[in-house]
Structure formats: structure tokens, C-alpha cells
Amino acid sequence: MADPAAGVAEVRDALERVGYLAGESTALVSFIAERLGKPVLVEGPAGVGKTELAKALSRATGRRLIRLQCYEGLDEAKALYEWNYRKQLLRIQTEGEDAGWRDVHDDIFGEEFLLTRPLLQAIASEEPVVLLIDEIDKTDQEFEAMLLEVLSDFQISIPELGVVEAKSRPLVLLTSNNSRELTEALKRRCLYLWLDYPDVERELEIVRLHAPELNEQVARKLVEVIHMVRNLDLKKPPSIAESIDWARALLLLGAEEIDETVLKRTMSIIVKHRTDLDVVAERVGVKLQDGLIGRQQAG
Numbered sequence: 001m002a003d004p005a006a007g008v009a010e011v012r013d014a015l016e017r018v019g020y021l022a023g024e025s026t027a028l029v030s031f032i033a034e035r036l037g038k039p040v041l042v043e044g045p046a047g048v049g050k051t052e053l054a055k056a057l058s059r060a061t062g063r064r065l066i067r068l069q070c071y072e073g074l075d076e077a078k079a080l081y082e083w084n085y086r087k088q089l090l091r092i093q094t095e096g097e098d099a100g101w102r103d104v105h106d107d108i109f110g111e112e113f114l115l116t117r118p119l120l121q122a123i124a125s126e127e128p129v130v131l132l133i134d135e136i137d138k139t140d141q142e143f144e145a146m147l148l149e150v151l152s153d154f155q156i157s158i159p160e161l162g163v164v165e166a167k168s169r170p171l172v173l174l175t176s177n178n179s180r181e182l183t184e185a186l187k188r189r190c191l192y193l194w195l196d197y198p199d200v201e202r203e204l205e206i207v208r209l210h211a212p213e214l215n216e217q218v219a220r221k222l223v224e225v226i227h228m229v230r231n232l233d234l235k236k237p238p239s240i241a242e243s244i245d246w247a248r249a250l251l252l253l254g255a256e257e258i259d260e261t262v263l264k265r266t267m268s269i270i271v272k273h274r275t276d277l278d279v280v281a282e283r284v285g286v287k288l289q290d291g292l293i294g295r296q297q298a299g
């Protein structure tokens with residue numbers, strides 16, 4: 001058997017080549033998921049790269065990405081399949097008077113009359129795909145229960161048609177912001193990956209990847225300020241997405257330094273609550289003014 005450590009490193013490198021900087025556990029879990037054909041549940045705060053991981057895996061493996069965006073009230077008709085009633089009705093009308101019910105039934109419950117939705121598309125696909133079930137915590141428990149058949153047996157039962165089995169196993173990623181606790185039954189079927197805010201060095205790499213023209217010193221200071229802001233117990237701490245946006249905005253404005261004035265002008269890019277803005281202006285602004293960030297680790 002090939003060296004597993006080399007396999008993990010290979011996954012990390014492949015992700016890096018498509019613009020995703022994976023940490024140790026991300027690379028490891030992705031590697032195991034692909035080898036064992038197990039779904040991965042990715043949890044963590046907003047904007048830490050959960051959705052992007054699925055997209056990156058799709059790019060890295062050359063598999064098509066099929067995405068199911070979850071929301072409250074999402075049902076089987078939008079996630080699995082739906083019968084195309086209008087087409088069925090048309091067929092019934094054209095069958096003529098003397099066709100028996102059996103014939104009609106056999107006719108109108110064929111694949112031709114099926115509208116496939118993301119889960120069925122992923123299962124029925126001839127080519128292996130990456131299936132992203134994004135923000136699963138937005139759905140209700142009944143929906144989760146429905147998912148179990150897909151996640152453990154990689155098949156979907158359609159009463160009128162039979163069981164559709166996966167021709168090739170999809171690589172499945174489920175993401176959650178933890179807005180509600182998911183069921184044990186679901187968790188048992190998945191590998192688990194907790195994504196957190198990265199450390200300064202990794203976040204600096206990510207920012208530089210997304211905004212390569214930004215001056216190295218400015219980028220480092222930006223990440224240090226972001227980390228300091230995250231420690232402030234805000235309503236909504238800034239995520240990697242905000243770091244990237246801030247870097248791009250600073251580039252656009254031609255900022256060559258992050259001082260108190262620049263922070264005040266641009267901080268609404270990283271904090272998005274009225275009260276958080278006040279806290280940041282007060283606590284971080286002062287440190288910038290005194291030159292306390294950049295020379296030492298912000299605390």
C-alpha cells in the first residue's frame with residue numbers, strides 16, 4: 001500500500017494548486033474521505049472556508065460539483081426528485097381513451113418524467129462527483145432523516161420506479177454553522193472536520209494568495225489587527241472572508257500603512273454591527289495610534 005503520509009501530503013498539495021490552503025486535519029480528513037468513500041461533516045464559524053473546501057476538492061479532483069443549498073422548509077421535491085406533472089398529464093391525454101390504467105401508469109412513471117434534483121443527480125451521475133450539501137443546519141430533522149439513506153447506502157428509493165443506486169460513489173461534504181445540533185444518526189455516518197480561524201501565519205498566506213499585490217508588511221499588519229479584533233468578544237468576529245475583502249479594499253485605496261485613520265475609514269469592511277464598530281474604534285484604534293500593533297503580537 002502506498003505511504004499514507006504521502007497520500008495526505010498529496011491531497012494538501014493538490015488543494016494548494018487550486019488555491020486552497022488546507023491545514024493538517026483538513027488534508028487528512030479529505031484524504032480519508034476519498035479513500036473510504038465516507039461523507040464529511042464540516043463545522044465551524046462563518047467564513048472559515050467550509051464551502052470553499054468542497055469547491056476546491058471539486059477543482060482538485062476534476063469532479064463536477066453538485067450543490068444543494070439548504071434552507072428552512074427544503075423538502076424532497078427540491079432535494080431529491082419531483083414528477084413532472086405537466087408532462088405526465090400531456091402523455092395521459094395523448095394515450096387515448098382505450099389505453100388501460102396499467103399501461104398509462106407504466107408510461108408516466110418512467111425516468112423520462114422525472115425531474116432530478118441535486119441529491120438524485122449526484123447518485124445517478126455516471127462520473128464521480130463532489131456533492132456539497134451546504135448549511136445542513138438550516139433544515140429540519142425530518143430532512144436529515146431522509147438524508148440517511150443517501151449517506152449510508154448511496155441510494156435513493158423511488159416508490160414508483162425502484163431503487164436508484166450510485167454508479168460511482170460521490171465525495172460528499174456537508175457544512176454547518178452549528179445553528180442547531182445535528183442528530184447523532186447523521187453524525188455517525190460522517191467523518192467530522194472542525195474548521196476554525198487559522199493562526200496568523202496561515203491566514204497571512206491565505207490573504208496573500210487572494211491579494212498578492214498587497215505589500216507584505218501591510219498584509220501582516222492586517223492579519224494581526226484581524227486577530228486582535230477576533231479577541232474582542234464582538235457580536236460577529238471577522239472571518240477569513242473579511243480579511244480578504246479588507247486586503248482587496250486597501251489595495252484599491254492604495255493604502256500603504258494601516259494606521260488609526262485607515263482603520264476608521266475602512267473598518268466597516270471587517271465588522272458589521274453598530275456596537276462592534278464602536279468597540280473596535282476604541283480598543284484597536286488606540287493601539288494603532290500608539291504603534292502597539294506590528295511590532296509585537298497584539299494581545
Ligand SMILES: Nc1ncnc2c1ncn2[C@@H]1O[C@H](COP(=O)(O)OP(=O)(O)OP(=O)(O)O)[C@@H](O)[C@H]1O
Nearest residue numbers: 019020021022046047048049050051052206240241
Ligand atoms: N484555507 C483557505 N484557502 C484559501 N482560501 C480560503 C481558505 N479558507 C477560506 N478561504 C476563503 O475565504 C472565503 C470564505 O470561505 P467560505 O465561503 O468557504 O466560508 P464558509 O465557512 O463556507 O462560510 P459560511 O459559513 O458563511 O458559509 C472564500 O473567499 C474562500 O476562498
Ligand SMILES: [Mg+2]
Nearest residue numbers: 050051052175
Ligand atoms: Mg459556506
